[in-house]
Amino acid sequence: MEVEEKLALLNYKTDPSYAHITVKPSICDVCPDHFCTFACPAKCYQLIEGKLNFKYEDCVECGTCIIACSHDSVTWTNPKGGQGIKYKFG
Amino acid sequence: MSDFDFIVVGAGPAGSSAAIRLATAGSSVLLVERADPPGSKAVSGGILWGRDLDGLIPDWEKSAPVERYIDFKSTSFLTRDSKISIDFRSKKFEEKKTGYSVLRAKLDQFLALKAKAAGATLVTGITVDSLARKENRIVGVVQDGDTITSDAVILAEGANPRVAIESGLREPLRDRDCAIGIKQIVKLSEATVNERFNLTGNSGYAGEFALGYLEGGVRAGGFLYTNKDSLSIGVVIAMENLRANGSTYSYDIMEKFMEHPYVKPLVEGGRVQEYSAHLVPEGGIDSMPKLFGDGYLIAGDSASMTFSNGMIIQGMNYAIASGAMAADSLLEAAKKKDFSGAALSSYQDRLEHSQVLMDLRKFRGIDKVTWSRLVHEVAPGMMENILFSMFYEDGNPKKHLAEIILGSLSKANMKRSELIMETYRMLRRM
Numbered sequence: 001m002e003v004e005e006k007l008a009l010l011n012y013k014t015d016p017s018y019a020h021i022t023v024k025p026s027i028c029d030v031c032p033d034h035f036c037t038f039a040c041p042a043k044c045y046q047l048i049e050g051k052l053n054f055k056y057e058d059c060v061e062c063g064t065c066i067i068a069c070s071h072d073s074v075t076w077t078n079p080k081g082g083q084g085i086k087y088k089f090g
Numbered sequence: 091m092s093d094f095d096f097i098v099v100g101a102g103p104a105g106s107s108a109a110i111r112l113a114t115a116g117s118s119v120l121l122v123e124r125a126d127p128p129g130s131k132a133v134s135g136g137i138l139w140g141r142d143l144d145g146l147i148p149d150w151e152k153s154a155p156v157e158r159y160i161d162f163k164s165t166s167f168l169t170r171d172s173k174i175s176i177d178f179r180s181k182k183f184e185e186k187k188t189g190y191s192v193l194r195a196k197l198d199q200f201l202a203l204k205a206k207a208a209g210a211t212l213v214t215g216i217t218v219d220s221l222a223r224k225e226n227r228i229v230g231v232v233q234d235g236d237t238i239t240s241d242a243v244i245l246a247e248g249a250n251p252r253v254a255i256e257s258g259l260r261e262p263l264r265d266r267d268c269a270i271g272i273k274q275i276v277k278l279s280e281a282t283v284n285e286r287f288n289l290t291g292n293s294g295y296a297g298e299f300a301l302g303y304l305e306g307g308v309r310a311g312g313f314l315y316t317n318k319d320s321l322s323i324g325v326v327i328a329m330e331n332l333r334a335n336g337s338t339y340s341y342d343i344m345e346k347f348m349e350h351p352y353v354k355p356l357v358e359g360g361r362v363q364e365y366s367a368h369l370v371p372e373g374g375i376d377s378m379p380k381l382f383g384d385g386y387l388i389a390g391d392s393a394s395m396t397f398s399n400g401m402i403i404q405g406m407n408y409a410i411a412s413g414a415m416a417a418d419s420l421l422e423a424a425k426k427k428d429f430s431g432a433a434l435s436s437y438q439d440r441l442e443h444s445q446v447l448m449d450l451r452k453f454r455g456i457d458k459v460t461w462s463r464l465v466h467e468v469a470p471g472m473m474e475n476i477l478f479s480m481f482y483e484d485g486n487p488k489k490h491l492a493e494i495i496l497g498s499l500s501k502a503n504m505k506r507s508e509l510i511m512e513t514y515r516m517l518r519r520m
Binding site: 006007009010037042043060063064066067070081085086088 | 125129131133134193194198214215216267270271275329332335336337339340344345362364369
């Protein structure tokens, strides 16, 4: 089963006006390892044609990426107003 | 005059336990949770061990939404082709129940509502942005520009404690402090769960696995727990080794576990209901922040209070216990109206005399065993060789067990002296 299919099972209340995680393209563009793409369980970080593509909408708020990124590119804040992932089982 | 006597950030097992204790004692408590409803952002390994809820909710075993009590505990080493297990089942657990499988979306909501029923003010869907300070002491929380004040704050944010970190009350997390947890809920019928795991009634299975077949130095443990009519199955991946490997995707390890020849039949035909991920605090006492200061206390996962020796994984029990002890320390401080770090140091004393810090001190460095090359790469292969040699009848004269073991030692991918040292270290630390 692909991660995309698994993520499709989840409920999110996405905040369109606030990205709770941001990355700095100036750092990611020259990153030698892109470990975020291997570590993130929700495939939010992907290399597309050699360029890092990040989307916060699929984030399950685990916090892996802020540890994974050893280049200080990731800024991680909690989503606001009960938005973000909504697990039914946990 | 403060808005509340106390504010608790986070309505998980630690925060709600603290709030229950504080509110029951008559304090005014604000329990603030960013998820709505509570538990909808929580993920647990899955087993609530121990009896720490006894002192908070006397009838919890009847009233709490637990799934199954554990009477079947298993620890397994998996290689590509084999599974080597130590199983322990006992009827004794039927009378002396000690572990329950739980689903956090249900459990956390139950605990938060208990806090509310005890008199705490529960607000959900509210994210605390930062802590309010006066001089150097914590005097409340800030949410969306508004300050809500209290005599003291308990930080019980869970494994990714943004407020504690951003406030400088704990160091940012590093590779050694956390592992990556990934979990799936697999739906099966209750009858199928019972049949596959040889369970009856409300009894349950809890299995931990060393995944000795991962390639490229990647190290991960697996877990598989039975809920009433589903399975909680997941992996816990060491960040450091995944980083060193540099070409394995965390989510593929979950699939590799599900597809192991002796795991697959257990989940076969099940429908994945949920996929989730969460940090798992590791490192124990070495990852622990200072637990108290002027106007604040830190409890549960936010303070790295988890224990794993590979055979058992605990955290929710420490969260509940530490939350209750944080509350007790605040109630004691309230008598003297002194919420300074010196007064709140009684929290540390309580923890030191409890299972929480006694366990974590005693088993300091256990993570070096559970994540070792011995456990993940060498031992599973060796055991497989030994057992296969014992049980494979090829018509040749049989060997003594000692000969078989010595033979497998020479085939082990580790120097004999190193193997002996590592084994000794493992036994000492366990």
